[in-house]
Amino acid sequence: MKLAQQYIAFRTILTKEILRFARIWVQTVVPPAITTTLYFVIFGNLIGSRIGKMDGYAYIDYIVPGLILMAVITNAYSNVVSSFYSAKFQKHVEEMLISPTPNGIILAGYIAGGVARGVCVGIVVTIISMFFTDLKIENWGISFLVVVLTATLFAAAGFINAVYAKSFDDISIIPTFVLTPLTYLGGIFYTIKMLPEFWQTASLANPILYMINAFRYGILGASDIDIGLAFSIILIFIVLLIAWSMQLLNKGVGLRN
Amino acid sequence: MTFALDIKQLSKTYRNGFQALRGIDLQVKQGDFFALLGPNGAGKSTTIGIVSSLVRKTAGSVKIFNTDLDADPSNAKEFLGLVPQEFNFNVFEPVIEIVLNQAGFYGISRSQANARTEHLLKQLGLWDKRKEMARNLSGGMKRRLMIARAMVHEPKLLILDEPTAGVDVEIRHSMWKYLRQLNQQGTTIILTTHYLDEAESLCKNIAIIDEGRIIENTSMKALLNQLNCETFVLDIKALNSSLPQLENFELQLIDDTTIEVGIAKQQSINELFVQLSHHGIDVISMRNKVNRLEELFMGLVERNETESLTHTQG
Numbered sequence: 401m402k403l404a405q406q407y408i409a410f411r412t413i414l415t416k417e418i419l420r421f422a423r424i425w426v427q428t429v430v431p432p433a434i435t436t437t438l439y440f441v442i443f444g445n446l447i448g449s450r451i452g453k454m455d456g457y458a459y460i461d462y463i464v465p466g467l468i469l470m471a472v473i474t475n476a477y478s479n480v481v482s483s484f485y486s487a488k489f490q491k492h493v494e495e496m497l498i499s500p501t502p503n504g505i506i507l508a509g510y511i512a513g514g515v516a517r518g519v520c521v522g523i524v525v526t527i528i529s530m531f532f533t534d535l536k537i538e539n540w541g542i543s544f545l546v547v548v549l550t551a552t553l554f555a556a557a558g559f560i561n562a563v564y565a566k567s568f569d570d571i572s573i574i575p576t577f578v579l580t581p582l583t584y585l586g587g588i589f590y591t592i593k594m595l596p597e598f599w600q601t602a603s604l605a606n607p608i609l610y611m612i613n614a615f616r617y618g619i620l621g622a623s624d625i626d627i628g629l630a631f632s633i634i635l636i637f638i639v640l641l642i643a644w645s646m647q648l649l650n651k652g653v654g655l656r657n
Numbered sequence: 658m659t660f661a662l663d664i665k666q667l668s669k670t671y672r673n674g675f676q677a678l679r680g681i682d683l684q685v686k687q688g689d690f691f692a693l694l695g696p697n698g699a700g701k702s703t704t705i706g707i708v709s710s711l712v713r714k715t716a717g718s719v720k721i722f723n724t725d726l727d728a729d730p731s732n733a734k735e736f737l738g739l740v741p742q743e744f745n746f747n748v749f750e751p752v753i754e755i756v757l758n759q760a761g762f763y764g765i766s767r768s769q770a771n772a773r774t775e776h777l778l779k780q781l782g783l784w785d786k787r788k789e790m791a792r793n794l795s796g797g798m799k800r801r802l803m804i805a806r807a808m809v810h811e812p813k814l815l816i817l818d819e820p821t822a823g824v825d826v827e828i829r830h831s832m833w834k835y836l837r838q839l840n841q842q843g844t845t846i847i848l849t850t851h852y853l854d855e856a857e858s859l860c861k862n863i864a865i866i867d868e869g870r871i872i873e874n875t876s877m878k879a880l881l882n883q884l885n886c887e888t889f890v891l892d893i894k895a896l897n898s899s900l901p902q903l904e905n906f907e908l909q910l911i912d913d914t915t916i917e918v919g920i921a922k923q924q925s926i927n928e929l930f931v932q933l934s935h936h937g938i939d940v941i942s943m944r945n946k947v948n949r950l951e952e953l954f955m956g957l958v959e960r961n962e963t964e965s966l967t968h969t970q971g
Contacts, residue, residue: 401731405764412761419754491745495806498709498739499762500731657671657712 401500409501410509417513421479421520428479429521432471436525439467440532443589455591455622464529465616466588469550471525473583473608474575476518476551480510480558481571488562493655503649507559507642514555515548522547535619542627543618549634550611554579556641563648563655582608592624607637659687659723661736661814661845662708667717669703669869677703679869680717685862687722687813690840691847692860692877696958700869701849702742705818709739721814735763738812740803742819742849748792752783755791756806763810770809777805781835797828804835815839816847821855833859853951857881867961886921888946894939901936903929917946 401409421428444460454462487493496506529535537543557574565571586608592600603609614630617623623630649655662685669678678700685691695701706712708719710730719726724733746755753774760770778784781801786794794802800820807815817836821829829852836859840846850856856863856877863880865873873880893914900910906929909917920926933940 401764408764408766409762412758415761416750416754416758423749487747490747491743492747494711494741494745495759496762497711498734498737499759499810500734500764501762502731652713656710657706 401502405500406502406505409499410505410512413496413501413506413509414512414516417479417483417510418516420483420513421517428475428517429524432475432521433524433528436467436471437528439463440529444532455593455624457620457622458533460533461535461620462591462616463589464533464535465619466586466612468522468525468529468619469547469612469615470583470588472518472522472547472551473554473579473611475521476514477554477558477561477575477579479517480514480555481562481565481575483513484510484559484562485565485568485571488565488654489568497655503646507556507645507649510559511552511555511642514558515551518551518555519547522551537619538621539618541618543615546611546615546618546634549631549638550615553611553634553638553641556638556645559645560641560648563645563653566654582606585609586612587624588612607633610634660684660720661687661689661722662847663720663723664704664708665718667704667707667719668715669700669707669712670715677869678707678714678717681866681869681871683864683871683874685814685845685847687845688840688843689845689862690836690860691845692856692863693847693849693866694853694856694863695849695866699866701866702818704866705739705741705816705847705849708816709737710734735810736813738807738810738815740800740807740815740817740820742822744799744803746791746799746802746806748790750791751788752791752794752802753778753787755802756809759806760809765810773809773811774805777808781805782831797824800824801828801832804832808839812844814845814847818849819851820848821850821852829855865957867958870961872961873957882922886919888917888919890944890946891916891918891933891940892942893933894941896938901938903932903936906932 440460443463448459448463451459453459484493487496526535561571561574585603586606587603592603592609595603610625610630610633613623613625614627614634617627617630662683664681664683666680666682667678668676668680670676681700681704683693683704693701693704703712707714708721708726710726719733721733721736724736726733750758756774756777757767757770760773761767765773775784778787781804783798783801783805786798791799791802800822804817804820820836821832824832833855836846836848846859848856848860860877862876863873864871890911893916895913896910900908900916905924906918906920911917918929920929930940
């Protein structure tokens with residue numbers, strides 16, 4: 401398959417993915433908008449005003465980056481895991497598998513679809529946050545880069561989950577029991593400087609901590625973690641997860657008998 | 658000679674130890690309309706799965722138009738279109754998107770894909786349904802959608818796995834007409850079906866697979882010539898007397914107006930009619946008791962099973 405044809409195949413998968421989540425926007429875009437609105441109202445306005453400052457910032461300003469990134473993570477992941485698993489379940493993944501589209505393009509298309517939904521929901525949540533706080537973005541470049549890289553990482557993770565999943569239960573286990581706890585403990589609502597030394601060190605094993613802090617650095621200019629280290633961790637995870645995904649696709653795990 | 662499909666020593670053993678294919682060789686000539694028949698679990702779908710890259714083979718080689726599926730999968734896949742047995746499209750997508758997306762997976766530009774999709778959907782009677790979600794289509798429409806999808810990249814080899822299963826007679830015949838047209842235009846077609854009249858009517862050559870082995874591979878004409886005796890059903894005007902004894906023909910009375918007769922290959926049907934007339938029996942109509950291919954197919958499969966059993970016991 402020539403490069404130009406590969407581009408058409410990639411664009412086809414990406415467009416298909418964007419249309420999929422756009423078609424069911426009530427299930428894909430509205431829920432995170434409502435959830436984060438509630439977070440802003442409860443933790444930002446109602447409780448936040450009693451907490452006072454966190455790491456030198458008003459509490460609502462402090463939690464905004466984490467809440468935006470949480471929406472990005474959840475949506476990038478769930479877009480790929482549900483879409484690719486559905487394609488397996490309904491067997492229409494075979495449309496791609498019998499075609500000359502290379503495995504790398506299939507993976508890139510799905511990841512790009514996950515990133516598109518992550519970014520789209522991220523923008524919606526950012527707009528909502530502007531109703532609650534006067535958000536000033538410190539560094540647009542870093543903020544956008546963190547969003548895209550984090551979405552890429554979790555889209556790849558969602559792909560792996562979908563490949564291994566054998567039932568619809570299997571696609572909700574990781575988000576419920578791994579992703580949500582790690583995100584909540586990744587410093588959305590607090591700075592790890594508040595924690596006892598042991599838990600500060602333990603928190604460093606949580607990769608989501610690096611992403612949230614990198615994004616907070618982009619938005620507020622403050623971070624518990626060195627920004628260079630944060631980017632390195634994100635990139636290492638992306639490389640590992642993409643390599644894993646490619647291996648699964650090439651071996652045909654869960655896809656070819 | 659160019660073979661549309663050239664399979665050599667193809668084997669497949671599934672993880673549970675089931676040996677679905679035991680080193681089959683199969684060649685399908687370019688331009689052929691080829692029937693691949695066999696009982697359930699014989700290995701047809703596994704063969705098609707391997708050719709279409711959905712099943713990994715254990716051993717052997719597959720070439721599509723001289724292009725090795727292992728060495729050059731991208732080019733080999735370009736030649737192939739597949740209409741699978743089960744519906745395998747996204748039921749939540751509109752009809753037109755399903756076909757357009759498939760064109761995209763083959764790297765076909767949007768303008769070309771639009772033109773081909775419109776042509777195919779019109780030809781297959783689905784153009785009015787193009788904006789309909791696929792789940793709202795009837796069974797026959799879904800089958801036709803899968804044919805349109807398989808043809809959008811204009812494959813040189815089209816494999817249809819039970820394409821007319823569950824469709825009504827009218828649609829079945831319109832699909833036959835379409836497939837004949839495709840074949841006449843140069844597309845090589847491989848068909849698996851449980852409707853043996855379909856295979857007999859459409860296909861020029863045939864392979865019968867059973868227990869993972871090809872047990873017959875010949876032309877349809879040669880296979881049908883193997884049939885030594887055919888059983889015919891004769892509808893007659895009511896008999897006034899008892900059933901007569903005929904010379905060289907054995908009649909069997911089914912009811913007052915129906916008799917059955919076995920006619921050997923070398924016997925003349927005219928002779929039968931002469932004798933019946935002589936006894937004052939008027940024949941209104943005549944038909945095969947079972948499809949000729951069905952009679953042969955059953956015989957071959959039963960023979961293969963008996964041989965396998967003998968080998969096992971031996």
